[in-house]
Amino acid sequence: MKQPSSMVPTFTDRNNISTINNNHNGSDPKKKRLSNEQLELLENSFQDEIKLDPDRKLKLSKELGLQPRQIAVWFQNRRARWKAKQLERLYDALKQEYDAVSRDKHKLQQEVMALRAILKDQVGKLKQISTEISGEETVESTSIPISTEINTNPPLITTNNNNNHNQINSECNNNNINYPLNMDDYNNTIMMPPPYWPSCP
Amino acid sequence: MKQPSSMVPTFTDRNNISTINNNHNGSDPKKKRLSNEQLELLENSFQDEIKLDPDRKLKLSKELGLQPRQIAVWFQNRRARWKAKQLERLYDALKQEYDAVSRDKHKLQQEVMALRAILKDQVGKLKQISTEISGEETVESTSIPISTEINTNPPLITTNNNNNHNQINSECNNNNINYPLNMDDYNNTIMMPPPYWPSCP
DNA sequence: TACTTCACTGTAATTACATGA
DNA sequence: ATCATGTAATTACAGTGAAGT
Numbered sequence: 001m002k003q004p005s006s007m008v009p010t011f012t013d014r015n016n017i018s019t020i021n022n023n024h025n026g027s028d029p030k031k032k033r034l035s036n037e038q039l040e041l042l043e044n045s046f047q048d049e050i051k052l053d054p055d056r057k058l059k060l061s062k063e064l065g066l067q068p069r070q071i072a073v074w075f076q077n078r079r080a081r082w083k084a085k086q087l088e089r090l091y092d093a094l095k096q097e098y099d100a101v102s103r104d105k106h107k108l109q110q111e112v113m114a115l116r117a118i119l120k121d122q123v124g125k126l127k128q129i130s131t132e133i134s135g136e137e138t139v140e141s142t143s144i145p146i147s148t149e150i151n152t153n154p155p156l157i158t159t160n161n162n163n164n165h166n167q168i169n170s171e172c173n174n175n176n177i178n179y180p181l182n183m184d185d186y187n188n189t190i191m192m193p194p195p196y197w198p199s200c201p
Numbered sequence: 202m203k204q205p206s207s208m209v210p211t212f213t214d215r216n217n218i219s220t221i222n223n224n225h226n227g228s229d230p231k232k233k234r235l236s237n238e239q240l241e242l243l244e245n246s247f248q249d250e251i252k253l254d255p256d257r258k259l260k261l262s263k264e265l266g267l268q269p270r271q272i273a274v275w276f277q278n279r280r281a282r283w284k285a286k287q288l289e290r291l292y293d294a295l296k297q298e299y300d301a302v303s304r305d306k307h308k309l310q311q312e313v314m315a316l317r318a319i320l321k322d323q324v325g326k327l328k329q330i331s332t333e334i335s336g337e338e339t340v341e342s343t344s345i346p347i348s349t350e351i352n353t354n355p356p357l358i359t360t361n362n363n364n365n366h367n368q369i370n371s372e373c374n375n376n377n378i379n380y381p382l383n384m385d386d387y388n389n390t391i392m393m394p395p396p397y398w399p400s401c402p
Numbered sequence: 403t404a405c406t407t408c409a410c411t412g413t414a415a416t417t418a419c420a421t422g423a
Numbered sequence: 424a425t426c427a428t429g430t431a432a433t434t435a436c437a438g439t440g441a442a443g444t
Contacts (some may be wrong), residue, residue, distance in 0.1 A: 031418065054424090058442065073418060076426070081415080083427090084285060091292045098299045105302055107256035115316040116291045129330050234420080234430075255410090274432060277412075282429080286411095 034074075045080050057148045077189075235275070239265045243272070247279050 034042070041064060045056065052075040061068040235243070242265060246257065253276040380387040 006313070024236065032415085033435090034417085040422095052425090072425080076428090077417070079426085080428075086294065087288060091288060094292065094295055094299060098295060098302065101299065101302050101306055105306045105309060107311060108306060111313055112309060112316065115313065115320060119316060119320050119323065122320065122327060126323060126327050129327070252412095271431085273411090275430090277414095280412090280430070281414080 036064075039064065042074055042078070046075065050079060050082070051075075237268075239267065243275055243279070247276065247283075250285070251280060252276075 042060065045052075045060060049056070052072065057068050057071045060071050064071075152184070243261065246253075246261060253273065258269050258272045261267070261272045265272070265402070
């Protein structure tokens with residue numbers, strides 16, 4: 001139905017894929033992406049120190065032929081990216097811990113049940129014996145403590161079995177509509193209709 | 202009806218400000234913030250459907266007086282933001298689950314120890330009695346199962362006791378240097394020297 | 403039929419700018 | 424001034440489906 005194709009010249013320039021591009025270290029008026037060399041130096045500098053003092057800024061500015069402003073901006077963006085990545089890592093680590101503790105809990109539940117069974121058995125024996133004798137010393141410590149209300153639930157939180165919440169995107173034709181996106185990341189995990197953003201500040 | 206200067210008090214009126222400044226380093230104001238009205242409509246549309254089909258795009262484009270391209274870009278960025286927020290929410294939820302399971306585990310450990318103590322006591326009694334009698338029926342089920350190697354560790358992962366990994370930033374003078382940023386989020390949790398990015402092959 | 407191209411979608415990463423503390 | 428954070432826009436890549444060959 002929609003086949004006008006009379007739109008403005010589409011900007012879908014997926015051409016000029018010069019594989020290992022970024023060879024233009026000269027003076028392009030439109031130069032957007034930083035060259036690999038520049039990136040490498042910036043990256044090294046970042047690894048060295050996540051913060052940028054004015055001296056370093058000026059030094060990098062000269063070395064890379066970029067405006068000091070660009071250096072500052074790059075560092076700010078880099079820190080933001082790093083923080084986002086950090087959250088991701090944190091999540092993964094926590095997930096592992098959670099799984100481990102979950103397993104432990106399950107094992108302990110099994111053990112508690114087993115111990116209770118044994119204890120019951122022992123108490124029975126003890127009772128029996130003490131009855132057989134004469135009932136001289138009735139066992140008094142039959143008070144098996146009641147389990148202190150622990151959730152015997154299944155994992156409860158879904159947390160997506162597949163750990164990789166990043167990059168899945170393989171095939172996800174949910175219905176007839178083709179969604180090139182992983183709905184995995186959208187409707188997954190738990191509740192929450194789209195969250196209506198922190199709507200003012 | 203609607204005052205042109207500052208309507209919609211629900212949002213911080215940044216659009217007013219944007220009319221004033223926009224004079225940076227000798228560049229014309231190309232960057233444009235969307236008006237609150239536009240944002241509201243886009244936001245509502247986004248809440249309605251996180252994905253943008255061409256029809257809606259055109260419709261919004263006309264309604265808001267924006268290029269279709271801008272609508273698409275806005276939705277893309279909005280999805281990215283939403284996903285980041287989602288990860289944050291996921292983390293918080295998982296953290297809560299983790300804490301709950303941790304508590305359960307601890308309780309179960311206590312219970313196991315208590316049960317073992319009782320059992321030991323019972324077995325002792327049983328043995329004593331059966332010895333007193335004559336030793337006719339030595340108790341055979343003395344095999345208390347060995348705890349199946351469960352970590353009795355403290356939390357192990359730090360995961361920042363304070364749940365709010367966002368916005369802490371209160372005071373974190375780690376050493377003498379004062380970092381205006383929450384080093385909480387930087388050097389916290391675990392290992393990992395700054396991660397040396399996927400160095401772009 | 404299969405293969406290639408085109409037009410478009412999407413994500414992910416980047417760059418740059420704006421604002422508030 | 425810096426920084427964190429939110430935003431807008433750009434770039435690069437991948438996937439899809441409808442032609443065109």
